[in-house]
Amino acid sequence: MRIELDINGSKREVEVEPRTTLLDCLRxxxxxxxxxxxxxxxxxxxxxxxxxxxxVRACLMFAVQAxxxxxxxxxxxxxxPGELSPVQDAFCETHxxxxxxxxxxxxxxxxxxxxxxxxxxxxxIVEAISGNICRCTGYAQIVEAIALAAERMRGTNRPTELQT
Amino acid sequence: MTEAGHRFVSTDRxxxxxxxxxxxxxxYVADIALPNAKHVxxxxxxxxxxxxxxxxxxxxxxxPGVHYVLDGDELAGATLPLMTGLETPNVPRRPLAHEVARxxxxxxxxxxxxxxALAEDAAEAVEIDYEPLPFVLDAxxxxxxxVLVHEAHGSNVLLDxxxxxxxxxxxxxxxxxxxxxxxxxxxxxxxxxxxxxxxxSWDPWREILDVYASIQMPRYADQIGIALKIPVSSxxxxxxxxxxxxxxxxRGIKHTVLTGYLSRRLGFPVRLxxxxxxxxxxxxxxxxxxxxxxxxxxxxxxxxxxxxxRALENVGAYAGRSPFQLGKPVGAIVGPYRIKxxxxxxxxxxxxxxxxxxxxxxxxxxxxxxxxRTMDEIASVLGLDPLEVRRRNLIRAGDFPYTIxxxxxxxxxxxxxxxxxxxxxxxxxxxxxxxxxxxxxGLLAGIGLxxxxxxxxxxxxxxxxxxxxxxxxxxxxxxxINVDGVGCITATMHTxxxxxxxxxxxxxxxxxVLGLDPDLVRVTRPDSLNSLPSGTPVGSRMAIMLGGAAFHAAxxxxxxxxxxxxxxxxxxxxxxxxERGDVYDRGNPEHRRAWADLVQIAYRNYHxxxxxxxxxxxxxxxxxxxxxxxxxxxxxxxxxxxxxxxEFHLILVKIDPALGRPEIVKYRVGHDxxxxxxxxxVRGMTxxxxxxxIGAALLEEFAYDGEGQLMAQSxxxxxxxxxxxxxxxxxxxxxxxxxxxxLGQKGSGESGYLGAPAGIANAINDAIRPLGxxxxxxxxxxxxxxDMIAAAQEKK
Numbered sequence: 010m011r012i013e014l015d016i017n018g019s020k021r022e023v024e025v026e027p028r029t030t031l032l033d034c035l036r037x038x039x040x041x042x043x044x045x046x047x048x049x050x051x052x053x054x055x056x057x058x059x060x061x062x063x064x065v066r067a068c069l070m071f072a073v074q075a076x077x078x079x080x081x082x083x084x085x086x087x088x089x090p091g092e093l094s095p096v097q098d099a100f101c102e103t104h105x106x107x108x109x110x111x112x113x114x115x116x117x118x119x120x121x122x123x124x125x126x127x128x129x130x131x132x133x134i135v136e137a138i139s140g141n142i143c144r145c146t147g148y149a150q151i152v153e154a155i156a157l158a159a160e161r162m163r164g165t166n167r168p169t170e171l172q173t
Numbered sequence: 174m175t176e177a178g179h180r181f182v183s184t185d186r187x188x189x190x191x192x193x194x195x196x197x198x199x200x201y202v203a204d205i206a207l208p209n210a211k212h213v214x215x216x217x218x219x220x221x222x223x224x225x226x227x228x229x230x231x232x233x234x235x236x237p238g239v240h241y242v243l244d245g246d247e248l249a250g251a252t253l254p255l256m257t258g259l260e261t262p263n264v265p266r267r268p269l270a271h272e273v274a275r276x277x278x279x280x281x282x283x284x285x286x287x288x289x290a291l292a293e294d295a296a297e298a299v300e301i302d303y304e305p306l307p308f309v310l311d312a313x314x315x316x317x318x319x320v321l322v323h324e325a326h327g328s329n330v331l332l333d334x335x336x337x338x339x340x341x342x343x344x345x346x347x348x349x350x351x352x353x354x355x356x357x358x359x360x361x362x363x364x365x366x367x368x369x370x371x372x373x374s375w376d377p378w379r380e381i382l383d384v385y386a387s388i389q390m391p392r393y394a395d396q397i398g399i400a401l402k403i404p405v406s407s408x409x410x411x412x413x414x415x416x417x418x419x420x421x422x423x424r425g426i427k428h429t430v431l432t433g434y435l436s437r438r439l440g441f442p443v444r445l446x447x448x449x450x451x452x453x454x455x456x457x458x459x460x461x462x463x464x465x466x467x468x469x470x471x472x473x474x475x476x477x478x479x480x481x482x483r484a485l486e487n488v489g490a491y492a493g494r495s496p497f498q499l500g501k502p503v504g505a506i507v508g509p510y511r512i513k514x515x516x517x518x519x520x521x522x523x524x525x526x527x528x529x530x531x532x533x534x535x536x537x538x539x540x541x542x543x544x545x546r547t548m549d550e551i552a553s554v555l556g557l558d559p560l561e562v563r564r565r566n567l568i569r570a571g572d573f574p575y576t577i578x579x580x581x582x583x584x585x586x587x588x589x590x591x592x593x594x595x596x597x598x599x600x601x602x603x604x605x606x607x608x609x610x611x612x613x614x615g616l617l618a619g620i621g622l623x624x625x626x627x628x629x630x631x632x633x634x635x636x637x638x639x640x641x642x643x644x645x646x647x648x649x650x651x652x653x654i655n656v657d658g659v660g661c662i663t664a665t666m667h668t669x670x671x672x673x674x675x676x677x678x679x680x681x682x683x684x685x686v687l688g689l690d691p692d693l694v695r696v697t698r699p700d701s702l703n704s705l706p707s708g709t710p711v712g713s714r715m716a717i718m719l720g721g722a723a724f725h726a727a728x729x730x731x732x733x734x735x736x737x738x739x740x741x742x743x744x745x746x747x748x749x750x751x752e753r754g755d756v757y758d759r760g761n762p763e764h765r766r767a768w769a770d771l772v773q774i775a776y777r778n779y780h781x782x783x784x785x786x787x788x789x790x791x792x793x794x795x796x797x798x799x800x801x802x803x804x805x806x807x808x809x810x811x812x813x814x815x816x817x818x819x820e821f822h823l824i825l826v827k828i829d830p831a832l833g834r835p836e837i838v839k840y841r842v843g844h845d846x847x848x849x850x851x852x853x854x855v856r857g858m859t860x861x862x863x864x865x866x867i868g869a870a871l872l873e874e875f876a877y878d879g880e881g882q883l884m885a886q887s888x889x890x891x892x893x894x895x896x897x898x899x900x901x902x903x904x905x906x907x908x909x910x911x912x913x914x915x916l917g918q919k920g921s922g923e924s925g926y927l928g929a930p931a932g933i934a935n936a937i938n939d940a941i942r943p944l945g946x947x948x949x950x951x952x953x954x955x956x957x958x959x960d961m962i963a964a965a966q967e968k969k
């Protein structure tokens with residue numbers, strides 16, 4: 010069946026089977042390979058994308074269910090060729106990854122967190138990423154990356170009345 | 174400049190690989206889409222042991238989009254069994270079961286179709302008749318041999334070797350005290366978030382098999398070529414595939430032989446990306462399941478003089494690398510302790526469980542649990558503090574280089590000082606007060622210590638130790654550097670990486686030697702047909718071996734630049750000084766040739782080159798393992814790995830007695846891996862190793878039911894630590910440089926994991942000791958612990 014998806018700000022038409030997951034559709038039909046398959050049963054979170062700004066598992070949704078909503082993938086938060094978002098840059102600064110497989114999902118989860126909570130505590134960060142399994146890092150440098158990104162984003166273009 | 178005089182090494186530099194990963198541009202095997210590639214799904218055996226009576230492929234083959242259905246008979250007829258390393262010809266291992274399937278989940282039939290979904294649909298339509306056979310799951314029962322996993326082998330024993338190093342009987346006879354302990358390490362693994370995957374593509378005109386794989390395996394191309402009966406020079410393994418985690422286990426040789434055969438048979442690229450179930454059940458990626466019987470001889474002061482250890486390994490249905498995982502711990506069999514004599518019996522049996530592969534530490538982490546639990550039990554018997562018992566037994570700083578009974582010389586260390594630093598950071602008495610305060614609140618609470626070694630630099634001497642027919646005494650790694658005609662630098666490495674930051678390692682080391690910004694050094698990964706020898710990133714070896722190769726290749730380049738510069742300046746070679754790309758006259762620093770001049774000479778002005786020198790600026794180095802090169806002696810004494818890193822874990826755990834759920838309150842680790850090349854990478858490795866160790870100690874197990882069915886088939890049953898389970902960990906660093914390596918570096922690829930399970934087990938035992946109970950079986954599950962606590966409380 011033919012469906013239209015709103016992906017990273019553009020409308021894309023794709024031909025999928027009703028059983029095609031959003032993850033397979035992103036990877037196989039749209040070549041958006043930053044979303045990764047880890048468990049395909051909703052535990053590891055490697056396939057996380059933003060669905061109207063909320064971090065969701067692309068392996069647990071059918072592509073057809075994504076019609077009418079805004080989907081953001083890691084490709085959509087990267088500002089441009091060779092450029093990094095503040096969150097992506099913070100992950101590089103703290104080395105919040107090793108093999109990189111869970112990383113795009115972690116970064117999208119961090120984007121979702123920071124969009125709603127610009128001053129997360131350590132506990133907030135731990136809670137936010139608890140649905141994303143990282144087997145390499147033990148999470149320490151990921152937590153630090155998100156805290157660093159939050160700090161930097163708070164310090165950027167902040168209205169005067171909110172500056173401390 | 175660091176204290177040791179380094180400009181780039183040990184400084185807090187970013188990891189260059191990270192830029193591609195944060196934008197989702199890693200190139201993993203599932204991202205490789207070759208034109209016209211077809212997909213494989215597998216039909217697996219539902220019984221732990223069964224004869225394959227008949228296979229009806231017709232319904233599957235009739236489905237649209239299905240190209241082929243391959244069975245084990247055809248594959249066994251066309252390929253050789255997979256390499257095992259042991260002399261066990263009657264235990265052949267093949268990608269698809271041949272005549273008999275020997276574990277539940279073993280691959281029986283491979284279906285090839287246009288898409289993975291169609292292949293899965295068709296796999297369901299394959300009809301297989303089985304005749305269930307008797308099976309055996311437990312290692313000790315397998316040892317009895319009532320049920321044979323491989324009839325023709327005549328027993329279930331793959332390996333049974335006893336080594337005696339030193340005067341064990343005499344030391345036992347002389348010791349006033351003995352203690353026996355049984356410790357069990359449950360079957361777990363590294364379970365990377367990316368499953369194993371491979372794409373194989375045969376070109377019959379060029380006679381090349383292109384292989385893209387999520388692989389971390391020594392001699393991969395060799396094994397593919399041998400099994401498929403094609404020249405290894407016809408196998409082109411692409412090393413520029415990012416591997417989504419491995420930690421030892423990504424050894425998908427059977428997947429590769431299967432897809433390689435199919436691609437040759439069918440004439441198009443064939444792709445097999447495991448789903449999670451295939452990975453956990455039939456992917457042959459389980460890790461050690463080991464039973465230790467330890468007996469130690471010691472005195473009233475707690476000084477251990479001798480140890481007898483039997484390690485019984487349940488390797489599963491076939492010999493992967495698993496039996497060898499009993500061999501590596503020989504290189505650190507006494508841990509950080511001055512135990513004079515050791516008897517070690519290594520036994521590996523086959524059972525009807527999934528085949529094992531190499532796991533982080535290659536058998537060292539389970540061995541360390543056995544050692545460290547023993548130290549705590551000695552302390553408990555004598556009423557001594559476990560720290561005191563360890564301190565009395567530790568090898569002293571002045572003892573290095575220290576040769577252990579099994580023949581390995583530890584390079585360097587200062588274990589007491591590392592421990593001092595940890596307790597300076599977190600005073601022991603304060604931690605005890607904190608524990609006692611928790612106990613006063615009605616909770617169970619315990620402090621766990623673990624002192625552990627990380628043998629590093631991997632030379633695989635356990636192969637020759639356990640199989641005398643193997644005479645390999647080297648395990649090389651290599652680096653090539655080319656400065657192009659414009660003066661830009663490209664270096665090559667010759668293996669895949671799975672998150673260890675090897676491109677950063679190579680760039681940093683070359684930058685350090687040449688005095689140039691490491692980011693100016695492009696690092697590439699040629700395919701296997703364009704590579705120099707590489708042993709791959711196993712055995713915690715790449716900082717030592719790839720770092721060493723890069724160091725030597727860069728020094729050869731520097732030597733060449735010096736020779737060219739001196740010749741062109743008309744000065745003797747000894748007077749020439751190399752500095753950050755330039756060569757100048759020591760007597761007259763103004764008299765110099767800049768980098769661009771030297772490149773100009775090497776590339777275009779052969780008339781200005783020293784006589785008989787090759788033009789261009791290309792150097793390479795193939796690195797031999799430091800301290801390697803000798804076979805084991807007649808008593809099985811062997812120099813195993815060249816370096817030993819040290820870690821000391823200090824853990825406070827609390828347990829709500831009603832739930833039995835251990836919670837880590839404080840975690841400190843003292844860590845000494847010599848000179849760190851990149852501190853961010855070392856820290857990540859250690860933190861990740863601890864997280865993995867927490868999983869192995871508390872959560873992760875490939876459990877089987879009595880019917881031989883694997884009970885952990887998803888991440889809902891096999892529990893990986895999330896951010897909630899991993900506490901904040903503080904690392905206390907110390908640096909004792911290794912005398913055996915180019916920069917004083919040691920390995921850190923397995924750090925954290927080697928001591929965390931032991932430390933956690935000790936903390937839990939300290940917590941439950943007041944109840945008069947102990948636990949020596951890992952993982953220590955909440956349910957088990959809760960039941961044990963409840964039973965003990967009822968008794969009281």
